[in-house]
Amino acid sequence: MQATxxxxxxxxxxxxxxxxxxxxxxVLVIAPLGLVFFHLLxxxxxxxxxxxxxxxPAPVGAIGGGxxxxxxxxxxxxxxxxxxxxPIGVLGGVYLAEYGSARANAMLRFVADVxxxxxxxxxxxxxxxxxxxxxxxxxxxxxxxxxxxxMVPLIMRTTEEVLLLVxxxxxxxxxxxxxxxxxxxxxxxxxxxxxxxxxxxxxxxxRVAGETAPLLFTAFGNRFWNHSLHEPIAALPxxxxxxxxxxxxxxxxxxxxxxxxxxxxxxxxxxxxxxxTRGRMVSVT
Amino acid sequence: xxxxxxxxxxxxMAGPVAARMKPPSRFGDKAFEWxxxxxxxxxxxxxxxxxxxxxxxxxxxxxxFGFHFLTTSTWxxxxxxxxxxxxxxxxxxxxxxxxxxxxPLSIATAVYLTELAPLWIRQPLVSLIEMLAAIPSVILGxxxxxxxxxxxxxxxxxxxKKLFGxxxxxxxxxxxxxxxxxxxxxxxxxxxxxxxxxxxxxxxxPNLQREAAYALGATRWEVTRIAVLSYAKKGxxxxxxxxxxxxxxxxxxxxxxxxxxxxxAASLFAPGYTLASVIANEFxxxxxxxxxxxxxxxxxVLFGITILANLVAxxxxxTMGTKMATRAVQ
Numbered sequence: 001m002q003a004t005x006x007x008x009x010x011x012x013x014x015x016x017x018x019x020x021x022x023x024x025x026x027v028l029v030i031a032p033l034g035l036v037f038f039h040l041l042x043x044x045x046x047x048x049x050x051x052x053x054x055x056x057p058a059p060v061g062a063i064g065g066g067x068x069x070x071x072x073x074x075x076x077x078x079x080x081x082x083x084x085x086x087p088i089g090v091l092g093g094v095y096l097a098e099y100g101s102a103r104a105n106a107m108l109r110f111v112a113d114v115x116x117x118x119x120x121x122x123x124x125x126x127x128x129x130x131x132x133x134x135x136x137x138x139x140x141x142x143x144x145x146x147x148x149x150x151m152v153p154l155i156m157r158t159t160e161e162v163l164l165l166v167x168x169x170x171x172x173x174x175x176x177x178x179x180x181x182x183x184x185x186x187x188x189x190x191x192x193x194x195x196x197x198x199x200x201x202x203x204x205x206x207r208v209a210g211e212t213a214p215l216l217f218t219a220f221g222n223r224f225w226n227h228s229l230h231e232p233i234a235a236l237p238x239x240x241x242x243x244x245x246x247x248x249x250x251x252x253x254x255x256x257x258x259x260x261x262x263x264x265x266x267x268x269x270x271x272x273x274x275x276x277t278r279g280r281m282v283s284v285t
Numbered sequence: 286x287x288x289x290x291x292x293x294x295x296x297x298m299a300g301p302v303a304a305r306m307k308p309p310s311r312f313g314d315k316a317f318e319w320x321x322x323x324x325x326x327x328x329x330x331x332x333x334x335x336x337x338x339x340x341x342x343x344x345x346x347x348x349x350f351g352f353h354f355l356t357t358s359t360w361x362x363x364x365x366x367x368x369x370x371x372x373x374x375x376x377x378x379x380x381x382x383x384x385x386x387x388x389p390l391s392i393a394t395a396v397y398l399t400e401l402a403p404l405w406i407r408q409p410l411v412s413l414i415e416m417l418a419a420i421p422s423v424i425l426g427x428x429x430x431x432x433x434x435x436x437x438x439x440x441x442x443x444x445x446k447k448l449f450g451x452x453x454x455x456x457x458x459x460x461x462x463x464x465x466x467x468x469x470x471x472x473x474x475x476x477x478x479x480x481x482x483x484x485x486x487x488x489x490x491p492n493l494q495r496e497a498a499y500a501l502g503a504t505r506w507e508v509t510r511i512a513v514l515s516y517a518k519k520g521x522x523x524x525x526x527x528x529x530x531x532x533x534x535x536x537x538x539x540x541x542x543x544x545x546x547x548x549x550a551a552s553l554f555a556p557g558y559t560l561a562s563v564i565a566n567e568f569x570x571x572x573x574x575x576x577x578x579x580x581x582x583x584x585x586v587l588f589g590i591t592i593l594a595n596l597v598a599x600x601x602x603x604t605m606g607t608k609m610a611t612r613a614v615q
Contacts, residue, residue, distance in 0.1 A: 015506035019401050025409060026395035026402070029480060032473045033417040036428045043431070080297065088324045095321035110599055114329045117527070117595035118335065119534025119586065121561045125568065125584045126338045153328055180310075182317035190400050200468045210421025213536040213561075217568050241537065244427045259424045274412075 001224070037263070042076050044260030047253045047282040052261075057223050057239070063250050069225050077219060078205055078225070080144020085151030086201055092152070093159025093197075098185055109160075113151040119233040121213040123150055128217040140226060143219025147211060151204040158200025162193040199273050206269040210262060212237040236262050332592075338340070342581030345574065355584060360547045360563075362571075367579035369586065371547040375464065376559035376587075378533035379539060382468025387475050388525055395483035396475075400509050411481070415448060418477035426541030429470050434461040434542055437469070453551040460544065465553040467543030471532045479528040482602070486520035487513060523601030530594035534587060538563040561589045598602055 051066045058065025092112075096105050127146040132138055153270065166189050176186040208214075212235075215221070220232040221242060235260055243255035335452075340347075346354065348365060357368030398407055421584050438461035449455040490513050498512035514521070544556020545566055571577040 011507065015504035018399075018506035018509070022393045022397035022401055025390045026397045028343050029390055029476050030410070030413050030417070031288050031393045032425075032476075033413060033420070035421060036425065036431070039428055039432050039562070040424070088327050089323045091324035092327060093325075095318075095325035099318055099321060108325050108328060110603075111332060113330050113599050114592060114595045115332055117530045117534075117591055118535060119591055121534065121536040121564050122335060122339070122584055122591075125342070125564060126335050127583070129338045129342045130334075130570070131289065135434050143563070149331060156325070156328065161536055181314045185317070206419065209339060210419075210423065212421070212423040213565060216367060216565060220569075227382075237421055237537075240427060241423050241541075244430060244541065255427055256431075263420060266421070267416065270416070270419055274310070 032177035043255035047257035070234040070239040085150025089155025096160040097163035124214040140229040146214035154204040162196025170254035339585040346578035379467040384473030386472035391479035399487040422537040426538035462544035464557040475528040482524035521575040527598035
């Protein structure tokens with residue numbers, strides 16, 4: 001009797017220990033987020049000022065200057081990426097949700113998920129080979145293409161997922177009224193799920209907004225304003241990278257400021273998405 | 286649905302008025318279906334396009350160096366001798382360090398999130414993990430250079446050296462930038478994805494499993510170990526391989542802290558170099574054709590192993606019947 005009761009309490013202790021370990025792990029997983037954010041605020045906040053948003057980078061050696069061109073460049077690149085990634089991703093997602101045999105679609109889904117795991121640096125050198133070498137120059141187009149291609153599998157899978165949430169009754173009702181299938185899909189199904197589709201697009205944009213590796217050999221970066229999409233263009237992550245590995249203290253300071261602005265932008269998009277969806281992706285009334 | 290969609294049948298059934306109406310054109314339907322099919326096939330085309338471009342870009346290097354490319358360790362752009370072994374070694378070792386740190390932490394966190402945590406804490410914790418996933422690699426690298434490296438150099442590394450200096454792993458001078466620092470950064474990068482995929486898998490374990498174990502008088506930990514973890518073994522393995530796929534291709538943060546020295550050193554304090562970071566660092570400096578070709582070949586090797594890792598991971602996850610949690614955290 002004695003033996004079983006000690007055994008029992010030992011088991012209980014073990015259970016408590018395991019719980020404590022799991023809790024500690026959770027704290028450790030969150031810790032880097034807190035640490036990074038703390039240091040971003042500490043080292044970056046003081047350098048985020050009006051000049052930062054309105055000025056070009058200062059010449060080497062001079063103090064001051066900003067990242068105006070990189071901020072605008074990032075948005076231009078995201079725009080180009082969306083032009084490429086959104087139509088392919090959304091329409092591909094429509095196919096997966098509305099057409100095709102179960103087996104073929106499972107295969108396509110599988111390929112999309114595998115494609116999603118391709119390292120971003122690979123996209124950089126592939127677009128370099130396809131575009132930069134061919135047209136003999138780094139350009140905003142090349143950078144936008146690299147980011148756009150990365151977005152395709154992301155958008156495709158989220159679009160499919162939200163379209164599948166639209167009740168079948170909606171499709172049946174529309175078809176019963178004699179509306180053709182493609183109009184049913186575009187005007188009824190996609191419209192019902194539009195919030196979810198937009199959410200997927202925003203998440204994909206937030207994901208590629210912080211990418212540096214695909215831009216190194218495509219957009220290349222630029223210390224001045226970009227006057228044509230055929231020319232190299234600055235981007236916030238690229239600028240942060242080149243400043244971070246530079247030997248100048250003032251550039252390090254700017255790198256922290258740029259990083260703070262980039263992280264806040266990305267978190268803002270994520271918050272916006274959470275606000276948009278609040279529980280459901282499809283506006284079924 | 287298909288009967289109703291068929292304009293002819295509808296017209297026949299609708300009587301004289303409808304019969305006079307022209308059946309709706311099927312052209313729009315067909316065109317739309319083909320258009321969406323073409324877009325969906327884009328993912329397949331992209332995989333081939335990437336493979337083709339990498340193979341084309343590296344054909345000369347493949348011809349010149351053959352299999353020796355992967356087994357020799359001279360990387361000398363001036364003499365035009367290229368061997369990728371130090372990079373393969375660096376990628377494998379840094380990814381392994383990353384996994385050794387990240388896997389126990391992530392799975393324990395997933396267990397905490399699904400089995401142990403009070404309900405009110407779960408959603409906020411998941412949101413925080415998603416935020417960690419959203420931090421760009423380059424920013425983690427910035428933090429790595431200016432905060433993590435100096436700290437590691439001053440406190441933990443000397444301690445490791447004192448405690449484990451008798452093993453070859455923790456010997457030699459401490460620079461800060463090192464294979465170990467690269468591994469730690471990789472661990473931070475892959476924590477969120479392994480955690481959220483594992484969580485999704487643990488959630489898919491039927492509650493009956495847990496109830497049965499509780500009914501036998503098991504403690505909370507015993508329920509988790511016997512009924513949940515062993516049931517989800519395969520899926521968790523899939524989550525780990527998925528994390529490995531990410532670890533192998535991690536570029537910016539690793540490049541910024543690993544030291545970028547093509548060498549094979551036993552000590553984890555020594556700087557290293559990975560496949561992804563050599564591309565990031567040297568691609569724009571590649572002045573000769575064969576240099577560029579060799580970097581493309583490194584890209585091909587990296588593409589091959591990450592595709593393989595992702596294939597295995599997706600197959601393992603599929604068998605668990607989870608609704609692909611991979612998108613929860615990208």
